[in-house]
Amino acid sequence: LFTAVEMAPRDPILGLNEQFNADPNPAKVNLGVGVYFDDNGKLPLLKCVQEAEKQLVDAAKPRGYLPIDGIAAYDKAVQGLVFGTDSAIVSEGRVATVQAVGGTGGLKIGADFLKRLNPNATVLISDPSWENHRALFQNAGFKVDTYPYYDAAKRGVNFDGMIAALNGAPAGTVVVLHACCHNPTGYDITPAQWDQVVAAVKSRNLVAFLDMAYQGFGEGIKEDGAVIEKFVAAGLDFFVSTSFSKSFSLYGERVGGLSVACASKDDATRVLSQLKIVIRTNYSNPPTHGAQIVATVLTTPALRAMWEEELAGMRVRIKQMRTALQDKLKAAGVKQDMSFITLQKGMFSYTGLSVEQMQRLRGEFGVYGVDSGRICVAALNSKNIDAVVAAIAKVS
Numbered sequence: 435l436f437t438a439v440e441m442a443p444r445d446p447i448l449g450l451n452e453q454f455n456a457d458p459n460p461a462k463v464n465l466g467v468g469v470y471f472d473d474n475g476k477l478p479l480l481k482c483v484q485e486a487e488k489q490l491v492d493a494a495k496p497r498g499y500l501p502i503d504g505i506a507a508y509d510k511a512v513q514g515l516v517f518g519t520d521s522a523i524v525s526e527g528r529v530a531t532v533q534a535v536g537g538t539g540g541l542k543i544g545a546d547f548l549k550r551l552n553p554n555a556t557v558l559i560s561d562p563s564w565e566n567h568r569a570l571f572q573n574a575g576f577k578v579d580t581y582p583y584y585d586a587a588k589r590g591v592n593f594d595g596m597i598a599a600l601n602g603a604p605a606g607t608v609v610v611l612h613a614c615c616h617n618p619t620g621y622d623i624t625p626a627q628w629d630q631v632v633a634a635v636k637s638r639n640l641v642a643f644l645d646m647a648y649q650g651f652g653e654g655i656k657e658d659g660a661v662i663e664k665f666v667a668a669g670l671d672f673f674v675s676t677s678f679s680k681s682f683s684l685y686g687e688r689v690g691g692l693s694v695a696c697a698s699k700d701d702a703t704r705v706l707s708q709l710k711i712v713i714r715t716n717y718s719n720p721p722t723h724g725a726q727i728v729a730t731v732l733t734t735p736a737l738r739a740m741w742e743e744e745l746a747g748m749r750v751r752i753k754q755m756r757t758a759l760q761d762k763l764k765a766a767g768v769k770q771d772m773s774f775i776t777l778q779k780g781m782f783s784y785t786g787l788s789v790e791q792m793q794r795l796r797g798e799f800g801v802y803g804v805d806s807g808r809i810c811v812a813a814l815n816s817k818n819i820d821a822v823v824a825a826i827a828k829v830s
């Protein structure tokens with residue numbers, strides 16, 4: 435049966451972890467996968483999470499099946515975070531939200547639902563985009579194309595190209611947009627440019643699918659989520675996938691969500707019923723633990739305040755690492771202007787290094803980044819940064 439099965443390639447991001455773990459180099463540094471590490475190079479276990487877990491253990495409950503769409507308090511908390519607790523769209527019941535297995539799960543539920551709704555649509559992702567976007571939408575049965583995004587010469591966003599592509603897209607085209615902290619480049623568009631994107635989505639009758647995996651890692655929870663309000667204000671129906679992997683440092687718990695903003699409560703009720711079918715036929719219903727932690731933290735004022743502070747701590751440390759990286763590369767004699775590093779937002783920096791340079795970093799210095807030139811700035815710390823800078827200076 436399996437003799438004809440071909441060996442699949444390694445995942446471009448998670449495959450690097452396997453390679454990193456197998457590397458005996460004691461000085462190796464993992465800047466591949468998008469994971470935040472503290473200044474000691476440790477994966478943080480947030481205090482708010484520990485506190486919530488303690489409460490959950492003290493009031494331990496038996497584990498029945500969750501509803502197909504997940505824990506109601508969790509879904510409500512997700513809506514509050516994404517759309518704002520006082521927003522009319524939430525109070526009017528116009529958002530269908532389901533708990534998902536990570537942000538990726540949210541994307542997949544949305545993709546499968548869209549395929550039933552609009553089977554012939556093309557999906558447009560940014561060029562470049564998160565490595566998994568293309569594969570995920572292709573596996574859901576869509577043709578996937580790109581809209582221009584990164585301008586290598588300018589070290590920024592090719593916004594003219596992006597907006598022209600959106601304005602030229604046929605009605606019904608699904609456009610995957612990074613709500614904040616663009617992965618992999620780190621370059622976000624401005625609020626005024628978002629207005630133009632919203633206008634294009636509306637006038638061309640496109641379907642916006644916002645991927646918001648890094649809320650709170652750019653400028654703040656509210657600031658990073660501000661784009662959602664623009665889509666709501668324009669009266670659009672749209673999708674938002676969310677993730678708590680990074681913002682709660684709960685990577686392995688796979689806690690995410692999918693919200694679908696609808697024109698009416700009635701639409702939202704019918705949409706929710708379809709999302710539940712997608713979930714039921716994929717994995718039946720979601721797991722309990724991670725979502726309970728997040729719901730407990732978000733709905734307990736003291737824990738929520740603690741979380742916001744811890745999240746701000748991660749955000750500030752990333753910014754410090756950006757400044758340090760920029761300054762140290764200059765001090766190490768790298769001629770090229772590196773000021774783009776502090777203009778980028780979130781966990782990642784698109785360094786502009788070539789595949790060959792990234793492979794040299796890995797092979798000669800044990801510095802692991804993605805072949806595309808993406809490095810995870812959130813994995814830099816005061817102990818490993820000098821080695822990383824020295825390695826980049828050598829290959830530059």
Ligand code: LMR
Pocket residue numbers: 447448466467468469564566617
């Ligand atoms: C990344 O881009 O590194 C993260 O989103 C982790 C992943 O699943 O790829």
